Amino acid sequence: MAVDAVVFDWGGTLTPWHTIDVYESWLQTTGDPDTAVRLAEAENLLWAGSRDEQRSGTLSALLDSVGVPPTTELLRRYSDWWEPHTLTDPDVPVVFAALKTRGIRIGVLSNTIWTRAEHERIFERDGVLAAIDGAVYTSEIPWTKPHPEAFRAALDAVDVDDPARAVFVGDRLFDDIHGAKAVGMRAVLVPHSDIPPVQVGPHIGEPDAVVDRLVDLVTIIDGWL
Ligand SMILES: [Mg+2]
Numbered sequence: 001m002a003v004d005a006v007v008f009d010w011g012g013t014l015t016p017w018h019t020i021d022v023y024e025s026w027l028q029t030t031g032d033p034d035t036a037v038r039l040a041e042a043e044n045l046l047w048a049g050s051r052d053e054q055r056s057g058t059l060s061a062l063l064d065s066v067g068v069p070p071t072t073e074l075l076r077r078y079s080d081w082w083e084p085h086t087l088t089d090p091d092v093p094v095v096f097a098a099l100k101t102r103g104i105r106i107g108v109l110s111n112t113i114w115t116r117a118e119h120e121r122i123f124e125r126d127g128v129l130a131a132i133d134g135a136v137y138t139s140e141i142p143w144t145k146p147h148p149e150a151f152r153a154a155l156d157a158v159d160v161d162d163p164a165r166a167v168f169v170g171d172r173l174f175d176d177i178h179g180a181k182a183v184g185m186r187a188v189l190v191p192h193s194d195i196p197p198v199q200v201g202p203h204i205g206e207p208d209a210v211v212d213r214l215v216d217l218v219t220i221i222d223g224w225l
Pocket residue numbers: 009010011012013170171172
């Protein structure tokens with residue numbers, strides 16, 4: 001087979017999994033326990049909508065839904081709180097370089113409420129932005145993974161017509177593996193994330209391969225070429 005592109009999930013895949021206390025993120029961001037409770041409830045509701053109906057959302061709409069103005073200072077505190085949880089896996093530059101030398105394009109498809117600018121700032125900070133050929137952040141489209149339209153948008157972003165010539169790499173059996181397989185992609189699982197039970201989802205995908213470390217992906221891809 002040919003592999004034209006590899007599309008990566010972000011959280012728990014390109015960046016190692018951290019369990020996040022959503023309430024704590026909003027408490028440190030707003031400094032107000034009542035507002036933090038309302039924001040945490042609204043965010044949990046948003047992610048339930050993603051799980052059940054693959055509806056996407058945005059940070060600005062989330063803040064608006066509880067009447068919190070998205071001031072520069074507030075967004076900075078939110079971003080600062082998240083910063084230690086966004087570090088790119090040290091394997092990523094190695095894997096990206098290996099894929100490039102094989103002529104394979106690199107994509108990203110992330111279920112996220114953050115803006116493209118925030119994700120690109122993180123990738124640029126860690127020196128990997130330039131290697132990414134195409135990225136879809138679900139804050140910019142109506143759907144989240146595992147909706148087929150999210151995967152089709154990602155395939156378009158890396159200019160792949162035939163899903164069988166693309167590989168998806170992710171840490172979630174529902175959103176990533178089930179979703180990618182349903183549109184005809186190959187799927188590789190990175191199995192280190194402690195997915196909260198409420199986020200697991202109703203369908204468990206069967207990965208074509210499982211990698212203990214991202215760098216092991218190169219051997220898997222070479223075996224398919
Ligand atoms: Mg993930």
